[in-house]
Amino acid sequence: MASRLIRTLTCSVAAVAVGATLGAIPASAQNTALNTAQNTAQNTGQTNKAGQQEAPLLIGHRGAAGTAPENTVAAFKDGRASGADFFEIDVQLSADGVPFLFHDDTPARTTNVEDVFPERASDPITSFTWAELQQLDAGSYFGAEFAGERIPHLDDAAKVATVNTGVYIEIKSPKNSPGIEQLVADELRTDAKWKKLVAAEKIQVLSFDESSNRTFAQIAPEIVLQQLASTVPGPAVLESWASFADSVGTNYRTLTAQNVADTKAAGLVIGVYTANSPEAVQHSIDLGVDAVTGDFPIQTVRYLDGQKPFPAGAGVEIAGAVNDPAGNDVQPETGEHVVLRNVTGHALDVSGYIIRDAANNVLEIGTGYVLAPGTELRVYTGPGTNSDDAYYNGGTASVLNNGGDSLALWSPQGQLQDVFAN
């Protein structure tokens, strides 16, 4: 079954190389896609039996959750513009049975539910009808420029996807969406846009829920299927997964070379999530994975193409982060924090810069912070006394995930400066 994915990739690279199938993509993006395909085909990936090198598949996570509000059409368009092989979506069923795209189990984190349905912020997202979901703004939480982005219908993803950039469809929390496997399979078989993507081998269905995956495999054995798992199990379980799945997706942070070998020995493709920094992407490739999913597909493509991933960067980088200091993470003065460094030879004003983590928590930098060449600034989540080299956000809840997080540094003008992961 793995050969299906490799063939998909080969076809994708070939199509890009001859400049076909890119009609709607701007010339600059075409060049990026072309260069990336050539670069990754020639310089990275593994060697197949014919001695040809293969690139890892690149997938934009929740569209491109690092540069646009996750699981919205704006994020899907960023995923497509990157030239990645796929963008990923999360599908659930509304209370009246409409398939919609949303990650969390509740609307609290990524919508304005507090304004529209003040009593329902902690309710299951699947308790909302489609008409109610359409009243929510799913873009403002990410930035004012995304105000008005709606929670998409499943079919909205097919409208953005192309035979160059297909769709990974994650069936999210299927226990909250009974019958979703049949509904997704029916949609893939009957909707013209989905059928075209399936025929081009640009659709994959995935879930953490093994029983849901087994159900889907019985309903639609023709669709490429992925078992997600936070860690890779041993050979016996992998062998059982190979009876219904084509690939395994796991967290790059815990993946080992042995896991990669075990997965491939079971005849399964191995992919990772959510590799957000260039270093995390390279680490994953070095482990020999077949597919890399991340929140920053545009920047990942630039990186793999040998370009600057953050061309608008002024020269302040995220040098490190202390996610889990001894004791309370938001204790005064010495709690969790991010370290910024001016790597240029001139002073840089970082007033109003923001740091956004993988869950879109935001830390700010106050006014009057100008970093001398080579100096560092510690940006704290919790309270403390501001000084030349420390700025405190005064928060009361931990932001930096103690199991590892990714952090993006943005200028006040909305230009991405750097991404860091630990």
Ligand SMILES: [Ca+2]
């Ligand atoms: Ca997902």
Ligand SMILES: [Ca+2]
């Ligand atoms: Ca701690």
Ligand SMILES: [Ca+2]
């Ligand atoms: Ca923490």
